[in-house]
Amino acid sequence: MFLKMVKNDFVRQKIVTISVFVFIAMAVLLGASAINNIANLIQSMSDLQERAVPADITQMHSGEFDQAEIDKFTEEQRENIAMQETMVLLTLDGSNIHFGNNQTMAGTVQGISFVVQNKKFDFIMDLDNKKLDVTEGEVAVPIYFMQQYDLKIGDTITVKSGEYENEFVISDYARDYEMNSSLTSSKRFVINQADYNEMLLKQAGELEYLIEFKLHENGDSQGLQTAYIEGGLPANGPTVGGKIFLMFNAMSDAAVAMVIILISVLLIIIASLCIRLTFLATIDEDLREIGVMKAVGISKKDIKKVYLNKYRVMSVVAGIIGYLLSFAVVNLFNGNMRLYISSDLSGNLKYVLSLIAPLLVYFMIVMYCKKVLKRIDKISAVEALRKDSMERGKNQKYSFPLLKNKFFSTNIYMGLRDVWKRFKLYRLLFFIFIVCTFIVILPINIYNTMNSPEFSTYMGIGKSDMRIDLRRTDSITEDFKKLQEELKNDSDIEKYAAYITSSYQVKNAESWDYMNIETGDFSVFPLNYLEGRAPEGEGEISLSFANASKDGLNKNVGDKVSVKVGGEEKNLKVTGIYQDITNGGKTAKAHTSLGVNDEAVLWYIVYMDVAQGVDIREKMEYYQNAYDSAQVNDIKEYTRQTLGNIIDQMSTVVIGAFAIAVIIAVLITALFLRMLLSKDMSQIAIMRSMGLTSKNIKHQYMAGTMMVLILGIIVGVLASNYLGELLVSMAMSTMGAAKIEFVHVVWQTWLLCPLVLIVVVGFTIFVSCKVAVKDDLSVILRS
Template sequence: MNWLIVKNDFKRNKIMNIALLLFMMFSACLTVLSVIMAAQTITSISNLYGTAQPPHFLQMHKGKIDQEQIDDFMLGYSGITYFQTIKMINVYGEDITVVNDGKTFNLSDIRLDIGLVKQNEEKDLLLNAKHEKVELQEGEIGVPVILKGMHPIEIGDKIILNSNGISMEFVVTEFILDAQMNSTMASSTRFLLSDVDYGKIEDSVGENEYLIEAYFKDTSEASNFQTAYENANLPQNGQGVTYAMIFILSALTDIVTVFVMLLVSLLLIIVSFICVRFTIMASLEEEIREIGTMKAIGIPFLNIRNIYLNKYRLLAVLGVIMGYILAFFMSGIFTNHISTTFGNMKISNLAVILSLVVGFIVYFLIIVYCKGVLKKLKRVTVVDALTMGNGFDKDSKSIRDGLYKSKALPVNWLLGTREVFYEFKNWIIIYAVLIIAVLMILIPVNLLNTFESPEFITYMGSSVEDILIEVENGERLEEGYEKVRSVLKNDRSIKYFWEYRRVRVNTYDSDDEQMNLYIDCGINSGNQLKYLSGAAPKKENEIAISYFNADKIRKNPGDKIVLIFDGNQKEFVISGVYQDVTSGGFTAKSTYNFYGLDSEKYSFSVNLKDEANIEKKAKEWSEILGVGITVDPMEDFINQTLGGVSRQLKIIVISTAVVGISIAVIITVLFLKLRLAKDLSEIAVLKAIGFFERDIQQQYMIKTGVVSIMGILSGILLNNLIGGKIVNTALSIAGIGIREVQLISNSFVEFVLCPVILMGWILIVTAILMKTIKKYNIISIINE
């Protein structure tokens, strides 16, 4: 009997049941996809790392080294299982020319340091897409896969190296996976050469940079080792990197993608709940007399509830199963970036198990929600149901007439708006769905705007200026600094510039163990950054520390910190805690100059009088200053550093916008179909008393339009109130050095484009749907 009831209901309400099934399916699909992406990101990186074996600690160094001194230190440090020193030949982008189908271009616009290496024997291996160790023949070259998304490089293309009067031609035979340098947020990238070709150019081209690598039984030992290594005065003219930092940089792009997809799937589940509630209540209202009859003959509440619940159980089962299957069919599209970056991996067992668990959770949530809605059956009494046909709105007040206001408002507008305001609950589904559609569109759009904005540089430890100049660490550091300073002082196009130098001092963490602290000093140091608490340092005895450092040493603004440098100790007051994703998130800012300490890096932030000349001036300075000094317009610096994240996020933003608009349109169509069916008698009465079809159409257009405007405005308001909080919660969980961001909105998209597109589509489908009123026959409706 239950099956017969469900079958008849499906026949009677085909469109609504199909719509419900689709929403359940898509919400389950996106939730499962999010879990698959998260699981694949973790397992793919883990599998890549298991084969490639990137270092647990890496110290990059430009200049000469004493290998014997390094070996002695490594052998004397307990816990080390393996260590090696790799020589990398650094060349410049303009030295590398790519010939692609007749097109020729160089890599001069890449801000990453380009290193030429040969394959290692055991660890830190460069792999192909199948996670196999790449072995090249003479004349072949392996190109880092991250460059594939930045330039149109394909297998079979020619790469020509011209450096120090030496010219060599190579054929691209592999895109290599580099476990430790596979992100645009890394400072370098590596091209792989055969041993023969590497031997031909070794010590003849470019500049040597050494990768000093160490491995431990426990990867968490890397942080303590870094402090010991740096304090031993071993080679360190370059970035020091730990295993945790390598992992976070590798996963950043996919972490952001997973977050957006999870957000969209949660919003879709909410839409499904709204639709379920609407259809359940519509069904109960239609069958109120039948419900009263069942109660009158003694059928218990649970039995009556199960008659209706069986349909939603069936829909939920079908929706989750179909969504699960669809998710696996679509997973190839959404995990393409993971496959490209970390290798072609099959869906892991972890992804399958977690997706099954999540699918069950979605089903469970839908059924629990349905049971909650169906509790309303308890409120229905036999008398109300059979005599008045009203069991759910017993407490509803009579609608105030308001027709006396018709002199101030046209009748159609009056009839349309009075129903919206006096019977708002009848239209709440469109209102709620439009709020969700707006959130689905605006939160990802604002997140993308934030990543692409020049202001994002403040989360990378720098102030917002026009041009960023960095003097690379090396033997000619001081010479490069003087050269840059001289050029900037004599250039009249500059409005002002700030200079900073990075030094290393010692302090103590929360366990009273000595740790290194990297401080950027300068008059303007710390200004314009985003502070979680406190402010930039103003006095010489003040210091601002990054969020990760504050967490490590357990200090807050106002607390004192003792810094050890040059054989002395000096007490500083922490002025503020800021956010930084550079250098692993462990940095500090101070106006104190730390006289006597060697500089590890110099940087300059420059503002020009004429912003139109930024690109031109950056190129001019780059040519004057030459090698060893990078000059980047701030916008280009952001684009290249976060380019991978932005490209992936753009795809998701477009997809979620289309989904959001589609949901709003589909729900509006389904709602209006049900509404028109329910309002047949009212429409007949309106026609009978002299209203034309165009009047009735206009009234429904007004009702839909007013509710839509209210929903869109509420969505924009809610986005501004909670959008940032949602993003910040995800960032805190991700642990990338940023806990709070101020989302940067695009006013045109938020207040013009999004509302106009949503309103336009809704009014169009409403107008099309209202044409069906012409088919209504007054006499037949009244007879019914």
Template sequence: MLIRMLRRDWLRNKSISAALLVFIALSALLASSGANMIAELSNSLGALFAKSGVPHYVQMHAGEVDRAYIDRWARDNSLVRQHQTAEMIRIEDAHLALGDKSTVGSGGVMDHYFVRQNPYFDLLLNLDSQVIQVKRGEVAVPIYYKQRDGLEIGDKVRIAAQGFDMELTVSEFVRDVQMNPSIIHSKRFVVDERDFARLNGSGIGEREYLIEFQLKDAAKLGEFRTAYETSSLPKLGPAIDHTLFRTLNALTDGLLAAVILLVSFLIGAIAILCLRFTILAAIEEDYREIGVMKAIGIAPKEIRKLYLLKYVMTAAIASVIGYATSLLLHPLFTRNIMLYIGTAPKGPALQLVPIAAAFFIFAIVVLFCMLTLRRFNRISAVEALRSGTAGEARPSGTKPSLHRSRTLSVPLFLAVKDIVGRFKMYRMLLFVFIISSFIMLVPINFFHTVQSPDFNNYMGIEKSDLRIDLQHAGSAEDDYERILGQLKNDSDVERYAAVLVGSFKTIGAEGALENMTVETGDFTTFQLEYLQGAAPSRADEIALSYLNGQEMEKKVGDPILLIVDGRETTLKVSGIYQDVTNGGRTAKAALPVRPETVLRYELAVDLKPGVDVAAKREQYAQEMNPAKVTDLAGYMAQTFGNTIDQLRLVTRVATAVALLVSALITALFLKMAVAKDAGQIAIMRSIGFSLRHLRIQYATRALIVLAVGIAVGTVLSNTAGQSVAGFAMSFMGAARIQFAIDPLQAYVLYPLLLLAAVSVTALVSLVSIRKMNISEMNAT
């Protein structure tokens, strides 16, 4: 009997039943996809670390090393399980041609290191997560170039300079546990021992080293770091550890997951409202039948069971559909993870994660149904049989009068009057439209912010027309002086400023010496926006990145002890700035730097008005070799290109979801409103109102509420949305995000898309307003 009743109900209410099915399925789909993505990222990253043998501590060093001394020190340190010193040959971008380029390139920000496969750990893997073994004449290329340049197996890589010419064939693509992400400007190419020896003897590249350690107990990393930093081992370069590797590898997909979680949370809020609308619409349609069942003695509890069974079955079917669809869309959401990190077999627990997420949606639906269906206790059998519709509270306040309206047409006036008089009913629709606008605008605004030239403020670099980077190696000091002279004598240059990046020792909270990467130079010519305070302008001042300030528990005005020229020097924190590069841990100061401690040179250049920036960049790239010359847009694209691609996917998904949810809730709301107003509609038809006028009334109600919702949603996305984005980015080094808004998209294009979706849905839904007359009203 119950099955027959459910079948008749489905056939009688196809639109509502189908809409509810679609919505719950959508909720289950998003929940399962988000949970699956997080599980996949965690599992795959753990497998990549295990397969490659991630080092716990790595010291990069530019210059020669004493391998024997490093070996002795490692053997004598009881914390070390194994170690290795990996030699790398850095090839300048100007000497390297990838793929179908006929000439060598210029202008890239990446450092290209040619290496051999490591013998013990920190193994470089291919796309099948197998240890790479290349033959003579072959090269394994980082995944970054496969994605950026479209390289394929069989393409050529050419190294040419100073009479040296080597052509290699791409045989594999490299998954590198250390240097995978685009935000890391170092990339490793794997070649055969004989090709490496040939490169090493050519003299066209600089040798650098990775001094790597695996510890017996990773929990003692802090103790080991202190031991290394207080030793006389090589330190001319950044030191990084496995926790930073995990953070940087998860950065892009973690950012994507954070935005998806935000959208999922908002969709969950709308899900509850849509479910409530659906149940109320069903009650409106079945109000007389409910009264009849009560009148013949059926207990409210039994009536609730009939409806609850319908929604339990609907929720179960929809959750299964949502989960199954998430499996089909799994490659779309995890394609970046599969490319850069790879996939790994998941145990039963991880395989249950998306199922548990779908079941959670099912449980929430059932629980909310049970709470909403308590409304049956308040239904009067007499009132239901007499009126046939649910009553509503009388509106409070003064209602507008038709005879006083001089500007609004009758249908428009009646629509406004109804919204004012029954605002309690419309506020749910308003809330949904606000959230839908928020869902669309926050991702799109964040997407444009990451693409904006002003994103330099979150990278800790000053805004300029051109940026020149020079690594410390070989004749770097002479090259630096030559570049300074060229900039000084170039009439196209309006201003420039130089920054030297060096490594200093600071005294940590526990009194141990710690390395700190500090930029020193002129920070007044090119201004950076600071969260607190200002740039250092005196020799006794230092500015800290946000994460450095958090970890060191320092704020503006606090003292910091730094070892400068062998002496303890007390510096005062002048400001706190945001920086998502270098793990978010940097500092700026006006300190003297010894040339032998310089890690790299950075120069910011502004050109005079009218000078072609692209042409000047190409000129400098040729003349200032081996320095890397980029404009800010190119620097951003190469550093965050992968992140931007992921955010583009999120904006498309969020937009589609917002439009679908808005259309769905509009259809449900109008169907409920028409059912509630059946008698009123029949009276209006009998006194001469046309179907067109009636449809305009109801469509206008939805569109007025939508206009208010878009306005409020826009304000919220630019205020609360920025706070949410700042909270997510604070873990990466940027705590206060200021959206860079594209007015055409944020205020015109996307609101018009929402308007179109709601308008079309309203017109289609209002076809149900047929030729109602007085007899039909009495029948209801």
């Protein structure tokens, strides 16, 4: 009997039932996909970490090196250190790597190193997460470069450096736990020991070292780093903890997952409102039937079951379909994960965690159904049979008389008047249009911001046209001075600023630690500071947000920071706090008077703006050819390469979010009008009997609904611009950027996206009204 009632109800309300069913399935689909993505990320990261055995502490070093000192330190710290290994890197410039048709990797912002596979830990894996074993004449190329330059297995690359020249066949993709992410500034090419020895013999590249430590489970990481520094061991380079590598690996997929989760939460809220809307419409239509059932003695509990069980069945079936489809849809979002973290995402965790979505949606729908069904308790059989109980208490003071209308046509004015008089009814639609707009605009704003040259300010870089990085070579200091002299005399360069980054010892709350401090004139290309200003005079320093926080140095503007320079301790005053997501977010900038730590110089960078009318590309090519060891990029390209994975992932989210928002808007608009026209049948019949045509009535509903849509779009765009900034800033604060300001592309956010929503929803309103008002309403008048 129950199944027969559900079937009859479905036949009677096909459009409404199918729409609600699709919407529930879509809510479950998105929710399960987001959870599925997170479960895959957790499981694949755990698998890669277990197989790659990454270092807990990695000290990068360039310059003189004695392994005996490291061995002695390791033995002294056996209570903390389980294993130690030093990887020797042969670092080359991108211009030394040739491939394809006379192409090179000269434009890359990444450092390139050739290495052999480690023996104890920090293994570089293939796409099956197995240790790479490269034979002579072959090379495993990092995934980052395979993607960027569209390289394939079987292609060849040629390494040319001084007297050395050799051709390698690409045998594998190199999945590198420690250097996978585009946010890490170096990448490792894996070759055979024999090829490596030949490169070493012919002095191809500069020698650098990764001094790596694997700690015991309860090893004291901070204590070990302090002992390392106090022991005066090789440390001409940054120190990186294992947690940083974990964060960098997960960042792009986690960022996408966070956006999908936000959209899913909004979808679940809309789903519950949608069910509520449909339920009210159904009960309103069935008031007479409810009155009959009450009159013949059927209990309230049994009447509620008729409606509740229908939605229970619908929620279960739609939930199962959405849950199963999520395992196909999630593939749209986990391509990056499959490539960079694990090709095999067949773990069982996702099947269990993804059940949260259908169960949550089912619970919310049943809860809302029970809440709405309480209205049946308040309806007597007599009231229900009169079919006006849902409208009681609606008598309002007459307002907006038609005679006072001077600006709109009668039909449009009546539609706008209806919205004003029944705004409580329309506010649900208003809220949903706001959410739909928010879902569309927020991902677009994030994408445009990350893809903009202005995003460089969140990477601790002032906005400029070009950036020149000088790699470490024997002549780097001379090249740096020569470059500045040439820029000074180059009339095509409007302004420039040179910066030197060195590693210094800085006192934290417990001991001394190493920190990268950049020195130079920061007034030429200023940053946007969260607090304070740039260092302008002697004894001044500014800190990144992550460095100034409690997890860093725990400093505020005006506090003092102790820095060791040339064995002498200096107290520097903190003048400002800025945002920086590079190098784990922990950087600092000091006035030139601090001096350069010559023994620990990490890199030299020059920023410049070209004069008006000068071709930036030509100028970049000139300096790239003039300085072999230089890496020349415009700031937009530098940002794109550094954030490449996240930007690519976000573009997929933009497309998906747009499609979801359009589907939501169409479904909700159709359901709302179905309910509204059902409620207004008597009123429509009276208007028809007075001589109004179907076209007149349709225009009234279209005018009112379109006004709600336009207001919803305006509020939605404003919410995505301001509330969206707050949400993204909260998420990015853990990475070192606490105050994100969106880059708005006005024609997209205020013209294109709203126009698409207006056209799609407008067409839906037109079709929905057209179907409804053509029915024979004389039947209603006779009833």
